[in-house]
Amino acid sequence: MIRVTVFNEYVHERNEAKVREVYPNGIHGAIAQALGGIEDITVKCVTMDMPENGLPQQLLDETDVLIWWAHLAHNQVSDEVARRVQRRVLDGMGFVALHSAHASKPFSLLLGTRSPVLRWRENDEQQRVWCVSPGHPIAAGLGESFVIPKDETYGEYFEIPTPDELVFISWFSGGNVFRSGCCWKRGAGKIFYFQGGHETYPIYYQTEVKRVIQNAVRWAAPTYPAIVFNEARCEQIPPVEQ
C-alpha cells in the first residue's frame, strides 16, 4: 500500500472565483481524485493553513509519497516544516513537486537552488509534452507526446541541477522549451518535478496528466526500508582477514 499525502497551499481557490470554478474542491481535491480508486494507493489531503502547515512529523512518518502544489505563499510554510520534509525525503520518502512548487521551500532545500529562475508568462499557449525517456516508468502508457491545450508558459533557462533522469521536455507555441519532467535522487528519496498545472486551467482533470501523477507516485514510493544511519557508522569495520 502506497500512502500518499497531498499538500496544497489552497489560497487561489479561496480568493479567486475563476480558480474556484475550475477547482471547486481545491487543487488537492482534483489530485486526490486522480489517485482515487486505485487499490494499492491511499490518499490524505492537507492544506497550508492547518497547524504545522498540515504536516506534523507523525503524518510525514506515515507518508510514502508527498505531493506538493503551491504558488503564492511559499513563505508561509515554516522553515521547520520545510526541513522536516527535507529530512524525510533523505530518509526515503518520495516527493512530487507540481508546477510552481519549483519555488517552494522543500524543493529549494532539496535541490540546492534559490527559488529557481525560469522564464514564464500567462498567455494561453499550447504545451506539447515530449517523452525523451521511453521505458521510464513515469512515461508508461503515454505515447510519444501529448498536448496540454492551454497552460502557463514556462521556459528555459530553468535553474535546476542537472536531472538524474530527464523524462519530458515541453514545447510551447510561443517559442519556448522547458524540461518539464525531471527526476532526482537525494539520499534514499526520489523527487519528481512536473511542470503542468496552472491554477486557471483544468489540467489536473486531463487523462494524460492524471497518468503522469499516478506513475510518479509509483516511481517515487520507497521500494524497501532505507538503511538506518547511526553512530555505529563511525566505528571501525571488522579487520580484513586475508
Add this chain to the structure above:
Amino acid sequence: MIRVTVFNEYVHERNEAKVREVYPNGIHGAIAQALGGIEDITVKCVTMDMPENGLPQQLLDETDVLIWWAHLAHNQVSDEVARRVQRRVLDGMGFVALHSAHASKPFSLLLGTRSPVLRWRENDEQQRVWCVSPGHPIAAGLGESFVIPKDETYGEYFEIPTPDELVFISWFSGGNVFRSGCCWKRGAGKIFYFQGGHETYPIYYQTEVKRVIQNAVRWAAPTYPAIVFNEARCEQIPPVEQ
C-alpha cells in the same frame, strides 16, 4: 512474469577441473538456481556452442532480461548475434552483464567502449562491496556493505561511460577500488553490470550475490510495452491550434 535467459560461454567448466568442481552444473546452472523458486520469474539457459550461440531472434523476442557470463571466447559470439542483442536492448530488453562480460561483444556495442581497459590480477583478495545508492532497488535487502571473501581483483581505471546510476563501489584488500555495480539506459532498455564472479570461486552461491542478481533482474525487466518507432515518425505532427 519475468522471462530470464541466462547465456554462458561454458568453456571454463568443460576444460578446467578446478572450475568444474566449483560449478558442476555450469555457471549458468548456478545463476539459474539463484533465480529458481521465485514465482514470477522463469529461467532458460543457453550456451555459446548452440546454433546461433543459443540466441535465435525468437528466443530474444521472448526474453525480458538477458544475463551474460563469458570470459575466454568473446570472439566466438557472432557479430550478427551481438547486434541482435543490442537491438533488443534498445527496444526494451534488460541486460545483466556479469564479471568478465564487460569485454563481451554486446556490452561493447551497447556502451561504445572497446573491450574496456581495467586493472586486474588473480590474487585471492578480499572484496568488500559498498552500497553508494541506498534506496536503489538493486541494493534492496543488502545493508551498507558485504564481503566476497575471495575474488579476482578488478581495479580502476575502468573504461566505461559514466554510469547513469552507480550502485556499488568495491574495495579490494590489495589496494584497488572498482565501480562494481553500474546502471545504464540505452534506448528503452536497462543495463546492469556487476563485477563479482570469477570462475574459480563459489561466488554465485553466496546469498548476497544471489540477491544482487535477483534485484537486478527485477530492476532491468521492462515495465511496459516500449513505444514503437516507425516511418510515421517522420511525418508532420498535427498543426498547432491556438
Add this chain to the structure above:
Amino acid sequence: MIRVTVFNEYVHERNEAKVREVYPNGIHGAIAQALGGIEDITVKCVTMDMPENGLPQQLLDETDVLIWWAHLAHNQVSDEVARRVQRRVLDGMGFVALHSAHASKPFSLLLGTRSPVLRWRENDEQQRVWCVSPGHPIAAGLGESFVIPKDETYGEYFEIPTPDELVFISWFSGGNVFRSGCCWKRGAGKIFYFQGGHETYPIYYQTEVKRVIQNAVRWAAPTYPAIVFNEARCEQIPPVEQ
C-alpha cells in the same frame, strides 16, 4: 595549438546544384572557414573519397579534434576507419559530430546506439536553440537563445544515451523539441553533437553556429596527455605500508 581535422563525405555538394550553390567550397570549406584566422587553431580538411576515407592512422594521431559531417553515405566509411576513430577518441581525441553525423559509424560505435532513431522532416521550419547550461564553455558568448531561420526539423525521441551534459535544447516551429547540443565523455575523449546544419541552408555561415563550433573545438581538445594504459596495469600495486 589545437589541430583540427574536418571530415566531410562531400557527396551532396558534388551531386546537387542546390547544395553546391550554398556550399561552393564544400561544407568542409565552410567549417574550415569558421575556424580560420584563430591563432591557436590549425585546420585540415579531408573527404570520404580519399584513400582510407582520408583518415590514415598518422593523421588521426596528429589530430586533437575531429569534426564530422556526413549524411548519405555512412556505409562507405570502412569499419576499420570507424574503429580507428573510436580508439583515438577513447585515447583522448575530441570528436564533434554535426547534424546527420548522428548516424555515422564512429558516432554509433562510441555511443552504443544503432543509427539513432529520431523524428525528422524537411519543412523549412524555424529552429530556436535554447541554452540550458549557462556557464558551459560551449555556450560562451551566445546568450539565452538564438534562431536558425530555416533548418531541417529533428524531433524527439532521439535514441541517444543520456548526455553527460546537455547544453542546448531546440524548439521547432512545427511542434517538435530536440536535444540539439549534447556532450559525452568516452574514455579520455570528449564528444559533442550539434544538430544544426542541413545541407540546403547556409547554416555554417551563421555567426552563432560558427561560435558553437569554435567553442566546441576548444572544449573537446584534450587538455593534457592522456594516461597511458599498458600491461603493467595488471601487476600488483605496491603493498600497503601501515
Add this chain to the structure above:
Amino acid sequence: MIRVTVFNEYVHERNEAKVREVYPNGIHGAIAQALGGIEDITVKCVTMDMPENGLPQQLLDETDVLIWWAHLAHNQVSDEVARRVQRRVLDGMGFVALHSAHASKPFSLLLGTRSPVLRWRENDEQQRVWCVSPGHPIAAGLGESFVIPKDETYGEYFEIPTPDELVFISWFSGGNVFRSGCCWKRGAGKIFYFQGGHETYPIYYQTEVKRVIQNAVRWAAPTYPAIVFNEARCEQIPPVEQ
C-alpha cells in the same frame, strides 16, 4: 587572472598545539602557498572570525573561486553569509570544498543535503586516491593513483547528490571506499569537493594534493560572463516569423 579567496574557520590551529605545529600559518596559509607563484592566480585569505565571517558581498563579487575549509564551527557562519555564497555560486563563482567542508552551510545549501552522513574515523590509515576520469582537467598531471600516507578515514555511504562528474575514488587501508573527488554544477557555477586534508596531517603540503587544488581552481573558474537573468525574461519572445 583568476581571483581566489581562501576561507578558513581557523579554530583548530589556534586551540590545538598539534595542529598549529603542522600548520603554523593556518590551513589557509598552506592552501595559499599551494597557489602561490602561479602567474595568473591571485589569492586572498579570510577567516571566520572576521566581520561578516570575512566574506562581505564586495569580496565575493570580486572572487572567481572560493575555497572553503572548516570543521568545528560550521554554525558560526551566519545564514546570511551562507546564502550570499550560494547566490554567487549560482551566478557563476567556483566553489572548492575541502575535507570536512562537506558539512558546511554553503555546501549544504548548494547540494541540498543535510550535513551529509558519512562514515569516518581517525585511525592513521593510508588513503590511495584513484582517478576514475582520465582526461578530466582536475586529474591533469596526476597519474592513475597517488597515496596520502595518513589521513582521517571517510567512508561510504556519503549522502551527496550523484556527482555530475566523479573524478576520484579513494581506498582506505581499513576497508572503506569514498567518492573523494566530486564535481557538480549549480546554476552557472561549478563546485568541487575533495576529501583529503585532516587538520593533523601535513596533507596540504603534498605535491599531488597541491596539484589537485591548482587544477580545481582552474576548472572551477568561470570561463565567461554568466548570462544575466532579469525581469525581461518574463516577457514574450519575438513572434515566430515563418
